[in-house]
Amino acid sequence: MVTDAPARLRATSTTLDDVAREAGVSLATASRVLNGSTRKVADSYRARVEDAAERLGYSANLSAQATARGTSATIALLVADIADPYFGELASGVARGAEEAGLVVTISITERDPEREVRLVRALRGQRPRGVILAASRTSREMAPELARELDLVTAAGGRVVALGAGIPDVRNVVIDNRGGAEALGAALAGRGYRNAVVLAAADGVVTSDVRLDGFTAGFTAGGGAAPRVYRGAFTRESGVELMDQALADGIEPGTVVFGISDVVAIGALSAVRAAGREVGADIALCGFDDIPTGRDVTPALTTVRVPLEEVGYAAFRAAVDDEWAQDADALRLEVLLRDSTPSRA
DSSP, rough: OGGHHHHHHHHHOOOHHHHHHTTTTTTHHHHHHTTTSSSSHHHHHHHHHHHHHHTTTTTOOOOHHHHHHOSEEEEEEEEEESSSOOOOOOHHHHHHHHHHHEEEEEEEOTTOOOHHHHHHHHHTTTHHHHHHHSOOOOSOOOOOHHHHHHHHHHHTTTTTEEESSSSOSSSSOOOHHHHHHHHHHHHHHHHOOOEEEEEEETTTHHHHHHHHHHHHHHHHHHHTOOOOOEEEEEEHHHHHHHHHHHHHHHHOTEEEEEEESSHHHHHHHHHHHTTTTTOOOTTTEOOBBBEEEEEESSOOOEEEOOOOHHHHHHHHHHHHOOOOOOOOGGOOOEEOOOTTSSOOOO
């Protein structure tokens, strides 16, 4: 351990000048390579600088960079629940973009609590992030004044705010067509001969859930189905189990289709159906939304709407860092995937 001390001391005292001298390049070139500049540096010079920095144990001073630039080399991603595969895939897309740009992603968990979201944004402002991506499901179509103020301060400090979903003014919005996807799902299931439906939704006022419920109802009833019974809980597997138990206790006729407002909710419902001694598919049909990998692996495979979640995350990253940006709707196109959990009754 003693022999490592000089190396540690050298690493903490190494300057950018030392790295430039070691690499045989100008200070400006070394700075462009190590401080995240968007200006192009020849690959040969970049390799020399990075090798020199590694040999000398150089670490960039992120606080100094943030002071000099106005923003740091970080992208702040706010999600509702990192354990939910939906947000994990979104984060993967953001991380891919950050890797390409030489930036770092920080992830904060809002737990769908508006007050917690405000506190997190306030704390993140001190890090001067290059961008803040709001990916958690909103509990209102109107942004709380406290959150709007904090985001205005992020923008004033040089950061850029991006939100998943429409309706937030003065920021870039990456829009997922939740209503259109759910409407297409409802129409497809009515076309398969289903006439009765149950929806396991999140709490009233959670925008993503409400929009999906409205879309599914419109598509299902237009295709000849009855207006669905609705049970409300949360975007969790546990809620799927609890709501499905309630629906079963109230009575579900064979041939009914159950729409879990997300795949995670639908997978919880699947467990409850089996625990009740009922069969998923021919007895009680089941569908979800998002197309997370687990939904493809369960038996029977889950009918759902595919959301290209990693591409959504990547699009949100590009919206956060690109000076010129426009959403590519084709890249985020949704697709109904009919699988064995909803066999045809036509």
